[in-house]
Structures are given as structure tokens and as C-alpha cells.
Amino acid sequence: MTCSPLPSTSSSSAPREESAKRAEQARALCLRLLTARARTRAELEAQLVKRGYPDDVSAEVLDRLTRAGLVDDEDFAEQWVRSRRVNAGKGRRALAAELRTKGVDDEVIVAALAGVDAGAERMRAEHLVRDRLRRERLGDPGDREAENKVTRRLVGMLARRGYDQSMALDVVTSELANEWERRKV
Structure with a gap:
């Protein structure tokens, strides 16, 4: 009794199935990342590259998520x-x-x-400086060295938070004067 060979099952559908499986894995990864917090397309793309997904699979998955409104x-x-x-x-x-x-x-x-106007930005800077000044030890009124130290510290805080330096200096100077007046009373 002779056995005839079975027909080959490995056709061109195997690579397509593998590609579909990788796309589904990439989609699941993106959905997990989006569950934690909103992310940009570039952030998701970087994660997919980091995990070794091909560019075509990444683009397909990200386009699909964008069309669904999950990436905006x-x-x-x-x-x-x-x-x-x-x-x-x-x-x-x-x-x-x-x-x-x-x-x-x-x-x-x-x-x-565009929605951030200069007035609102200045008000936020004033609020930050006021909050910090209430915790600062200012020393004696007229102590220029202590006052300069506090001024530098507060302007630096605002600069690190992205405020314009001239506006930060103006805000710190006026709020420092207000704090001296408040402490006099």
C-alpha cells in the first residue's frame, strides 16, 4: 500500500495571517497604552517601533485608530x-x-x-508667586540681599515653568511689594 503525499497547505495565506496577527497585537498594545492616558500618534508609533512592529503594520493600525477617533x-x-x-x-x-x-x-x-492669552498667563504667574511667597522667609524689610535672593528664586521658578523672563520679573517685583505690605499689617 502506497501513500500519496497530502496537498501542501502552506500557501500565500500564511504570511497574510501572520501579518493580521501582528496587526492585532499592535492594535491591542495601542489600546492598552490609550487606556492609561491619551497619547499622540507619534508616541504610539514610537512604542510600536520599540516593540519591533513593521512600519506598514504600524501605519495601518494607527490610521485605523485615528479613523475611530481614538488618536487625535x-x-x-x-x-x-x-x-x-x-x-x-x-x-x-x-x-x-x-x-x-x-x-x-x-x-x-x-x-x-491660541486660547492662552497674556492676561490669563500673567494671572496664573501672580497666583504661583503669591502661593510661594506665603511660605518664604523674607527677612527684615530693607534687607536687599535677602530680597534679591527671594526674587532670583521666584523668577527662576517662573522661568522653569515657561514664563517670559521680563514678565516674571515684573510679577515677582509687584507681588513681593504686596507681600511686604501684607506682612506690615
């Missing part, structure tokens, strides 16, 4: 600006830098920061 850089940028201004007290310059590191396009950054 404009919405991400607006939420990021709103959140970081309120919670971290960040200025326009720092917010733009943060969004750039997250891979957001410059046009999207400009649009997201």
Missing part, C-alpha cells in the same frame, strides 16, 4: 494645554516644548496655545 493630536494638545496650565502652572513656552517632545506638529501646537 489636536484634541490631545488642547487637553494637555488645559491640564498643564491648571495643574502645573506651565507657561506657553514650556507647554510648546512639552508638546514638541510628544511629537505634536507645530501648527497644532500654535492652535492649542
Whole structure:
């Protein structure tokens, strides 16, 4: 009794199935990452590259998530600006830098920061300085060295948060004068 060979089952569908499996794994990874917090397309793409997914699979998955509305850089940028201004007290310059590191396009950054007006930014800086001044030891009135030290510290705090240096100095000077008046009483 002779056995005839079975027909070959390895056809061109095997690579397609493997590609579909990789795409599903990439999609699952992106969904897990998006469950933790909103992310930009560039952040997700970087994670897929880091995990070794091919560019065509990454592009396909990210396009699908974008069409579904799960990846939206404009919405991400607006939420990021709103959140970081309120919670971290960040200025326009720092917010733009943060969004750039997250891979957001410059046009999207400009649009997201368009809602931040100079008056609101100044008010936020004043609030940050007032809060910090209440915890500062100012020393004796007229002690220029102590006053300069506090001024440098507060201007530095605002500069690290992305506020313009001239505006920061102006805010610190006026708030320091107000704090001296408040402590006199």
C-alpha cells in the first residue's frame, strides 16, 4: 500500500495571517497604552517601533485608530494645554516644548496655545508667586540681599515653568511689594 503525499497547505495565506496577527497585537498594545492616558500618534508609533512592529503594520493600525477617533493630536494638545496650565502652572513656552517632545506638529501646537492669552498667563504667574511667597522667609524689610535672593528664586521658578523672563520679573517685583505690605499689617 502506497501513500500519496497530502496537498501542501502552506500557501500565500500564511504570511497574510501572520501579518493580521501582528496587526492585532499592535492594535491591542495601542489600546492598552490609550487606556492609561491619551497619547499622540507619534508616541504610539514610537512604542510600536520599540516593540519591533513593521512600519506598514504600524501605519495601518494607527490610521485605523485615528479613523475611530481614538488618536487625535489636536484634541490631545488642547487637553494637555488645559491640564498643564491648571495643574502645573506651565507657561506657553514650556507647554510648546512639552508638546514638541510628544511629537505634536507645530501648527497644532500654535492652535492649542491660541486660547492662552497674556492676561490669563500673567494671572496664573501672580497666583504661583503669591502661593510661594506665603511660605518664604523674607527677612527684615530693607534687607536687599535677602530680597534679591527671594526674587532670583521666584523668577527662576517662573522661568522653569515657561514664563517670559521680563514678565516674571515684573510679577515677582509687584507681588513681593504686596507681600511686604501684607506682612506690615
